[in-house]
Amino acid sequence: MLNPPAATMPTEADSPPMGAPTVQHFRQALLWPLRLMPADAKPRPGVAPKPHAHHGPWQVLRDMGDASPWREEVDEYTGDSSRFHERHYNEFVSFLPYVQRFLYGEGRARGGTEGDDSHGDGSGNSNGNGDSPMRIFRRHDIAAVRVVAQPGDVPVTLQVIHCDLYFFFDIDVVLLNLEVGADHLGLAQAQEILYRFGRAYPAGWEPDGTALHCMASVEWLGADGNVLARSDAQQRDAFLQHVAQYRAPRISSHWAFLMQPLVTDYSDEPGALRYRQIEYYRMPVMAYLSLDDPRRLTRDDFVRLALVTGAGAADAHLPYADHHLADFEHKYCYDRFWVNAGAAPNTRYLCNGHALVVVGDARSEFFCCRDRGVLAQFRHQHFLLFLIAHFQKASLLMFSDQLVEALKRLDIRSTPSVKQFKRAIRASFERFLRFTHRYWFHEISEQAQVRALSHMCATHLGLDALYDEVKSRIADMNTYLDADSLRRQASTVVRLTVVTLFGLIGTITTGFLGMNLLAEADAPLWRKALWFGVVFVATTWLTIYTMVKSQRLSDFIDALSNDRLGLRGKMAALARVWRSGGD
Numbered sequence: 070m071l072n073p074p075a076a077t078m079p080t081e082a083d084s085p086p087m088g089a090p091t092v093q094h095f096r097q098a099l100l101w102p103l104r105l106m107p108a109d110a111k112p113r114p115g116v117a118p119k120p121h122a123h124h125g126p127w128q129v130l131r132d133m134g135d136a137s138p139w140r141e142e143v144d145e146y147t148g149d150s151s152r153f154h155e156r157h158y159n160e161f162v163s164f165l166p167y168v169q170r171f172l173y174g175e176g177r178a179r180g181g182t183e184g185d186d187s188h189g190d191g192s193g194n195s196n197g198n199g200d201s202p203m204r205i206f207r208r209h210d211i212a213a214v215r216v217v218a219q220p221g222d223v224p225v226t227l228q229v230i231h232c233d234l235y236f237f238f239d240i241d242v243v244l245l246n247l248e249v250g251a252d253h254l255g256l257a258q259a260q261e262i263l264y265r266f267g268r269a270y271p272a273g274w275e276p277d278g279t280a281l282h283c284m285a286s287v288e289w290l291g292a293d294g295n296v297l298a299r300s301d302a303q304q305r306d307a308f309l310q311h312v313a314q315y316r317a318p319r320i321s322s323h324w325a326f327l328m329q330p331l332v333t334d335y336s337d338e339p340g341a342l343r344y345r346q347i348e349y350y351r352m353p354v355m356a357y358l359s360l361d362d363p364r365r366l367t368r369d370d371f372v373r374l375a376l377v378t379g380a381g382a383a384d385a386h387l388p389y390a391d392h393h394l395a396d397f398e399h400k401y402c403y404d405r406f407w408v409n410a411g412a413a414p415n416t417r418y419l420c421n422g423h424a425l426v427v428v429g430d431a432r433s434e435f436f437c438c439r440d441r442g443v444l445a446q447f448r449h450q451h452f453l454l455f456l457i458a459h460f461q462k463a464s465l466l467m468f469s470d471q472l473v474e475a476l477k478r479l480d481i482r483s484t485p486s487v488k489q490f491k492r493a494i495r496a497s498f499e500r501f502l503r504f505t506h507r508y509w510f511h512e513i514s515e516q517a518q519v520r521a522l523s524h525m526c527a528t529h530l531g532l533d534a535l536y537d538e539v540k541s542r543i544a545d546m547n548t549y550l551d552a553d554s555l556r557r558q559a560s561t562v563v564r565l566t567v568v569t570l571f572g573l574i575g576t577i578t579t580g581f582l583g584m585n586l587l588a589e590a591d592a593p594l595w596r597k598a599l600w601f602g603v604v605f606v607a608t609t610w611l612t613i614y615t616m617v618k619s620q621r622l623s624d625f626i627d628a629l630s631n632d633r634l635g636l637r638g639k640m641a642a643l644a645r646v647w648r649s650g651g652d
Contacts, residue, residue, distance in 0.1 A: 462532060
């Protein structure tokens with residue numbers, strides 16, 4: 070694993086050089102939320118998509134074996150205790166108990182032996198054995214990535230620290246996590262990498278065909294240095310054709326390669342696991358910058374780092390208007406440790422929801438320590454709080470998408486479509502309840518720093534407002550279904566009441582004192598059967614006819630019981646029973 074350079078504390082003899090500081094150690098962690106789609110969810114004429122069976126998509130990936138580069142990661146909390154280090158313990162105790170149960174599960178003390186699925190369904194999706202509802206898969210075939218920010222720039226090779234997929238029980242969301250690192254970068258280089266690396270596809274093209282805002286070139290490298298895949302952002306026609314054909318953006322080839330065997334839902338490639346973009350094409354990003362002298366950073370540098378706007382020109386100032394950034398420090402900066410004192414002096418956290426960046430002094434041993442220091446916190450506690458926030462947002466967006474799709478498939482003239490719509494809404498309501506009680510947290514920690522950074526992420530992402538909006542939409546749908554069920558029940562009761570009322574007239578008339586209008590007791594059997602058939606057919610027809618006219622007969626009964634309505638009005642109501650177009 071790539072380690073930060075040896076840390077030395079500053080002395081009075083050290084005189085900082087002029088100009089921008091050097092990034093002694095750089096880490097970037099990308100987090101790409103995607104919506105998982107069932108393999109048969111692609112729209113086909115005349116075929117309604119089947120709902121996703123929540124049997125655990127990680128099980129599908131696990132069962133692929135050698136056909137997939139992804140392997141399930143046995144983390145330090147479920148594997149050999151000798152792999153459990155102090156940094157993992159510090160991570161664990163940073164969170165409140167209910168968050169610990171989400172991240173790490175219940176443990177094995179009460180749940181029996183390892184691998185026990187006696188309370189589950191046999192597919193590994195159950196939490197009956199106390200396992201975490203989160204599953205992690207990792208691929209090890211990619212050792213580095215070589216990037217070129219703009220045409221003509223010198224290539225920069227970043228070491229791939231790890232590449233993971235995060236799955237969650239009962240939620241059709243997967244998060245790709247890619248962490249890369251490098252040593253001895255210029256500040257402008259680090260800013261450009263943060264700005265350009267982590268875009269799922271180009272935003273557009275220059276007149277000369279150069280892709281906008283993304284890397285000019287990206288190459289995944291194996292352990293032997295061979296190129297495994299490279300970007301195709303310059304192939305404008307391929308992206309234009311894909312959008313014209315599918316009305317969905319085309320994922321750049323290097324990201325599509327990284328996700329395999331998962332394939333985009335709009336691709337013609339076969340795949341049991343398919344995904345769709347659910348958020349903005351810029352992936353949420355975390356960054357750790359260990360600088361030789363962070364105090365040489367200007368306000369312009371901090372603004373560009375916090376808002377991830379890329380490097381400015383040599384004579385550039387603030388990337389936005391002064392009044393737009395008037396409250397920048399209050400809104401985007403966490404300056405509790407931005408002092409020249411303490412274990413990690415001159416440490417500043419920057420957060421805009423989409424990005425979480427920490428800058429500090431490379432001469433501070435605690436800031437560079439990967440076991441107990443800020444680097445360890447960045448890779449553990451801070452990463453998890455960032456993951457929780459974006460997982461919650463992606464899940465809420467997924468619920469919103471599912472509601473829209475259920476409405477799109479609804480055909481009120483088709484009874485099967487109406488029933489399918491009701492089942493889909495009921496299922497969404499149930500899943501949302503489970504999400505609320507299993508994954509929705511307002512407070513994840515009582516540690517001041519973790520709590521403050523979590524609040525900053527949630528506030529900038531607008532999680533509370535998004536949750537309330539989705540909850541309101543699902544509640545409205547569910548209320549509509551309840552009201553529709555009550556309406557149908559009331560209509561059925563009215564029809565039954567009308568049929569009973571008018572049937573009562575004939576019952577009392579023919580059964581008065583046991584009177585028989587036709588004395589056929591001694592008639593032959595064939596005549597009795599004939600009369601039985603005639604009466605049966607007539608009674609059945611009369612009952613069905615009464616049910617057909619039950620709505621209008623109900624209106625007549627209402628008019629008949631209305632004391633303020635005269636005889637003419639009551640007779641008019643009776644006439645409307647047989648008048649065409651009376652409803």
